[in-house]
Amino acid sequence: MPSIESSRIAHSIGTALDRFIKNNQSQFQYASGELSQLLRDIALASKVVNREVNKAGLIDLMGAVGSQNMAGDEQQKLDVLANIRFTRALAKGGEVCALVSEESDSFVDLNNEGQYVIAIDPLDGSSNIDVNVSIGTIFSIYRRKSPAGTPIQELDILQKGSEQVAAGYVLYGSSTMLVYTTGYGVNGFTYEPTLGEYFLSHPNMKIPEDGKIYSINEGSSNSFAQPVSDYLKFCKEKNYTARYIGSLVADFHRNLLKGGIYIYPATAKDPKGKLRLMYECNALAFVVEQAGGKASDGKERILDIALTDLHQRTAFFVGSKNMVEKAENFN
Numbered sequence: 001m002p003s004i005e006s007s008r009i010a011h012s013i014g015t016a017l018d019r020f021i022k023n024n025q026s027q028f029q030y031a032s033g034e035l036s037q038l039l040r041d042i043a044l045a046s047k048v049v050n051r052e053v054n055k056a057g058l059i060d061l062m063g064a065v066g067s068q069n070m071a072g073d074e075q076q077k078l079d080v081l082a083n084i085r086f087t088r089a090l091a092k093g094g095e096v097c098a099l100v101s102e103e104s105d106s107f108v109d110l111n112n113e114g115q116y117v118i119a120i121d122p123l124d125g126s127s128n129i130d131v132n133v134s135i136g137t138i139f140s141i142y143r144r145k146s147p148a149g150t151p152i153q154e155l156d157i158l159q160k161g162s163e164q165v166a167a168g169y170v171l172y173g174s175s176t177m178l179v180y181t182t183g184y185g186v187n188g189f190t191y192e193p194t195l196g197e198y199f200l201s202h203p204n205m206k207i208p209e210d211g212k213i214y215s216i217n218e219g220s221s222n223s224f225a226q227p228v229s230d231y232l233k234f235c236k237e238k239n240y241t242a243r244y245i246g247s248l249v250a251d252f253h254r255n256l257l258k259g260g261i262y263i264y265p266a267t268a269k270d271p272k273g274k275l276r277l278m279y280e281c282n283a284l285a286f287v288v289e290q291a292g293g294k295a296s297d298g299k300e301r302i303l304d305i306a307l308t309d310l311h312q313r314t315a316f317f318v319g320s321k322n323m324v325e326k327a328e329n330f331n
């Protein structure tokens with residue numbers, strides 16, 4: 001009689017996220033369960049957002065709300081909804097004292113004894129919602145610097161990416177995945193909707209050092225700086241494949257698995273780059289470095305860039321180590 005564990009009758013479904021977080025909690029410097037609970041709160045909010053994303057067309061959640069966020073982007077209904085869902089879950093959890101969001105002009109003080117600060121893009125790639133293309137949530141977690149319970153200070157918020165204690169993203173795609181790091185490697189979990197739980201599906205993710213995929217919006221190529229144009233010419237001479245979904249989390253995730261480079265350079269329209277350092281680039285830079293890849297603004301390591309503004313933008317070169325270094329060499 002084969003053992004229960006190895007029986008092929010009941011396929012093992014893998015390690016549940018909760019169990020994984022618990023098993024790995026001791027790795028973490030401040031292993032008192034708060035960060036574990038915070039990760040669980042993010043997972044819970046993402047399940048609610050996932051449910052609403054999946055049926056957006058049926059419950060009038062498509063389209064814009066008619067207002068703009070501080071960056072001047074047209075806010076989609078799901079942008080606002082996702083922002084409410086994550087803010088509510090994190091406020092209720094009590095581990096987060098301050099929240100920086102793409103959808104909020106200034107940081108949100110959650111008035112609690114929380115030890116953590118979170119920067120979040122509740123729904124990234126929102127221009128793809130109405131056309132049913134993959135979208136995502138991106139999050140960065142920091143430990144507050146000032147004593148818990150005292151007024152939130154700028155030094156708690158404007159922390160460099162290298163100070164992140166955890167970061168990751170949720171991809172709402174053909175399946176929904178949560179991918180994160182606490183500085184001890186990168187792990188991916190796939191959501192099983194009938195059980196309402198995430199299960200470990202991609203342990204210890206590593207990005208190939210080299211790849212053959214480049215992701216950039218060539219529609220803006222007329223205003224690319226010469227080094228970027230030269231690197232693109234190099235990619236074409238090497239017969240690399242162009243893949244650009246126009247949804248950062250989806251493009252990043254593909255390149256993380258297959259190898260590749262995603263570039264959002266400075267353009268005439270966005271002279272400092274389009275993507276936001278605090279709640280888009282820092283998280284993905286931490287994840288890619290933990291997976292063996294690289295992230296820079298073409299010159300400087302993303303995680304070393306000083307924060308001066310909640311919504312500051314940066315050029316973004318991220319992906320396979322050798323490809324990012326090659327692109328930087330053109331600079």
Ligand code: FBP
Nearest residue numbers: 123124125126127217246247248249
């Ligand atoms: P938001 O939707 O959060 O503003 O994200 C920015 C984004 O949509 C990224 O997901 C994507 O990679 C990029 O902008 C696409 O920009 P463009 O349409 O200029 O190529």
